[in-house]
Amino acid sequence: MVFRFGEFELDQQRAELRGPDGGVLKLRPKSFEMLQFFVSNAGRVLTKQELMEAIWPKVFVGEDSLFQCIREIRGVLGDERRQVIKLATGGGYLFTPEVSNLPAGQPHRPDAAGVVPAVTNPPQTPADATQVNGRWLGSRRQVAVAAGLFGLCAVVALWTAAQAFRPTLVFSSPRPVVALTSIVDSSDEPRGTAMAAEVTARLTDGFAKIANISVIGPRPTQASGSTVSSDYEIAGELHRSEKSWTLRARLIKTDTGEVQSVAAVSVASDGLKTELQQSRLAAGVGQPLARRLNEILEATSSDMGRTAGGTKVVIEQAAASIYQTSRERFGLAQTLLQNALNDDPNNVDVAVALVALQMRGIQMVWYTPDEVVAAEEKATATIERALRAKPNSIAVLETYCRFLSATNHFAESLVTCARTLSFDPxxxxxxxxxxxxxxxxxxxxxxxxxxxxxxxxxxxxxxxxxxxxxxxxxxxxxxxxxxxxxxxxxxxxxxxxxxxxxxxxxxxxxxxxxxxxxxxxxxxxxxxxxxxxxxxxxxxxxxxxxxxxxxxxxxxxxxxxxxxxxx
Structure with missing residues (x-):
């Protein structure tokens, strides 16, 4: 079909966007794909997640990729005032123009008299030539060379992107399988069954976004046949009191039945919209369980052999030293953590605590102007070393995200924060x-x-x-x-x-x-x-x-x- 909106036409068969004069407007493939999705869903609010799943299915990208496509589409459509693609109340985007469609192959618009012009035979052209937007661009050999260079650039770009995201996207072993069971409704409340089902769905959707696990959603009770085995299971119960909904959930190691973590959350049953109650119930248990699962998956043999008590004491002592915000106490805390890291250079917990402290020192101006640059460089080296040791650790990524933001590296922080959200949505x-x-x-x-x-x-x-x-x-x-x-x-x-x-x-x-x-x-x-x-x-x-x-x-x-x- 050819979709028409305003003065533009989008031709699906030719993968073209045509402007008011009938000329083809240039869009990157993903931006064109996104515009096509907007046009196909005109008048309906599309969430960011819905857009990202439609344009990048089964591939993790940060929200910055989404925003770049929307900016490019707005630029091509001349939508500087953001009235064609509008930000919807509560989030998401709305494509506002009315859309009509024509059968593929029909001329894009009638002439001034309202008569569809006849199609004439195109002029004969040399065999050794190619045409783009009505202009002949030279021999096939030139085109082949250009295409080869373009392909080489694309390969380099893809390789670079793969290297940048390699720790997140490539796994050397099969991903652990997490099975979610349906939340049990124990509320004796008419809405309880529907509430429990919706919270189950939101929890399942959230865990399905986590990059380094596979998720099995709840199956109907009557389902039969073989089931996929899982490494971990998440189960929970929903209860309704006079003033609140309470959800209690557990992360269980399937082969042993050992409970790895328990999370509970209560949300007011009055004064909040039902959708908000459901979102907060799912997030309230999903967030701590996701973090605990991440700790388990990111644990190394050196972690197991390390005395956790000693590390914990050092970190607590360092934190206690800065409760009174003075430069002297800050210096003492920094010395404690630096000495601990010198004794155990691979201790990621101490590295994270040290970088968090140095970031606080920068924000509180506890460093002299001459010390700030050196402090930033040292903190960057420390956290990047920790990231190499545990590339998927929420604690490490979150600290790096905070540090980049605190030091005004905003573009970099968007990328790192997006990676953090890929493990803790x-x-x-x-x-x-x-x-x-x-x-x-x-x-x-x-x-x-x-x-x-x-x-x-x-x-x-x-x-x-x-x-x-x-x-x-x-x-x-x-x-x-x-x-x-x-x-x-x-x-x-x-x-x-x-x-x-x-x-x-x-x-x-x-x-x-x-x-x-x-x-x-x-x-x-x-x-x-x-x-x-x-x-x-x-x-x-x-x-x-x-x-x-x-x-x-x-x-x-x-x-x-x-x-x-x-x-």
């Missing part, structure tokens, strides 16, 4: 860091959708305030101060000691003309972050996009009006 901290990277790169719509996804999962709860402030921040720079307020207020209710959140709240109030509330929020922010001025309130701008810089400057003007000192 419900990781709210990784989603927050993806959103933060998108925010700094000027992709404000994408950032908001990512923060909203983290809120739908709500895991781990300890990180909840981060994606809430992120959603408020993104909403604010998108020009909707009213909608930003609830996000920022929820974040402050959880973690009231974050001065920057109060300052963003002040900017929102100021834009809405609520000046007294703006001044009160700014006073609280300055009390929590004394010495903050218009010159240092914004995060470091290294590698930030011009769009983010402009948006930050705009919000700072509102902060100044609310009482932020200019110098």
């Amino acid at each position: 419900w990781n709210g901290l990784a989603l927050f860091l993806v959103g933060l990277g998108q925010l700094h790169l000027g992709r404000f719509d994408d950032a908001l959708a990512t923060f909203q996804q983290a809120d739908r999962f709500d895991t781990p709860p300890i990180s909840r305030w981060t994606w809430l402030v992120g959603a408020g921040w993104a909403t604010l720079v998108l020009g909707n101060a009213e909608a930003a307020l609830p996000w920022l207020q929820r974040s402050i209710a959880i973690t009231p000691a974050t001065g920057r959140t109060h300052m963003l709240l002040a900017a929102a109030y100021q834009q809405l003309g609520r000046t007294e509330e703006a001044k009160a929020a700014m006073r609280e922010g300055l009390k929590l972050r004394p010495g903050t001025t218009a010159l240092n309130v914004a995060p470091p701008m290294k590698n930030a996009s011009p769009a983010f810089r402009a948006a930050s400057d705009h919000q700072i003007q509102f902060m100044i009006a609310a009482g932020l000192p200019e110098k």
Whole structure:
């Protein structure tokens, strides 16, 4: 079929997108495939996951690949205002134009008089020539040479990509099989059966995204015949109390019946939409079980031979040394961990703890300016060595993701955070860091959708305030101060000691003309972050996009009006 929308036509048989003048518009194969999927589903919201599964089936790619295709399609369609492919409320994308279709082979449009022009025989051309978009491009030999060079470049590109993602995509042994059984409904509630079935489906979908395992979904009770054996099993029960749903689930080693991990989560039964309850129940047990499974699969013989107690004590001592945020205690903690790593260079747990500490030192300005560059280089070398030892470890990937974000390497952080999510699909901290990277790169719509996804999962709860402030921040720079307020207020209710959140709240109030509330929020922010001025309130701008810089400057003007000192 030939699909027509607006002034464009998409010819499936010829794999062509034609513009208003009938000329063929250039799109990469994956972008064309995505546009075809949008056109075939016009008027229906498509989730990011649905798009990625349609365009890259059975292949893991980061969300950045999805966004690149959408950007390319928007550019070709002249959709700078994002009205053809719109970001839908709650996430996902909507293709808005009306689509009609014509039989393949019919001329793309009638002439000015409304009469379909006759098809004439094409002019004769030399046999040793080829044609693209109506233009003759020389001999077959030239085309063959060009095609050969293109093929060589493609091979090199594919090899490079394979090397970059080799630890994630290539496995030297068969992947462990995880079987999910249907969640048992013990709620004595009319909705319980449907709720348990939906939570089971969401858990199955989540574990199916994990890159280094194979997943067997629940089978009907009456199913007969041989069954595929599994290495691990996940089972659970759903219970309903007066005010909440509670899900308890276990990770079990199939051959021994040994319980490897237990996870439980409770979600309010009132005040939340059913879909949100289901999402949070599945994420609440899926996230800790996925992490525990990852720890088991990533354990090495050296881990088993290592004294876990000694490592744990060193890490706890180091953490205790920085509870009082002073440079002296930071130095003591760094020495403890560095000595432990010198004694055991292959100890990934200590390496992760050391890099996390050094990242905190950079953020808290506990290094002198001369020490910062050396500290970054040393931390990078440490975490990359840990990554070589355990390329699929959530703990290592998550720490690297945080470190890249903290040091303003946003493009790199998107890739590493995407890998983290390929082993822990419900990781709210990784989603927050993806959103933060998108925010700094000027992709404000994408950032908001990512923060909203983290809120739908709500895991781990300890990180909840981060994606809430992120959603408020993104909403604010998108020009909707009213909608930003609830996000920022929820974040402050959880973690009231974050001065920057109060300052963003002040900017929102100021834009809405609520000046007294703006001044009160700014006073609280300055009390929590004394010495903050218009010159240092914004995060470091290294590698930030011009769009983010402009948006930050705009919000700072509102902060100044609310009482932020200019110098």
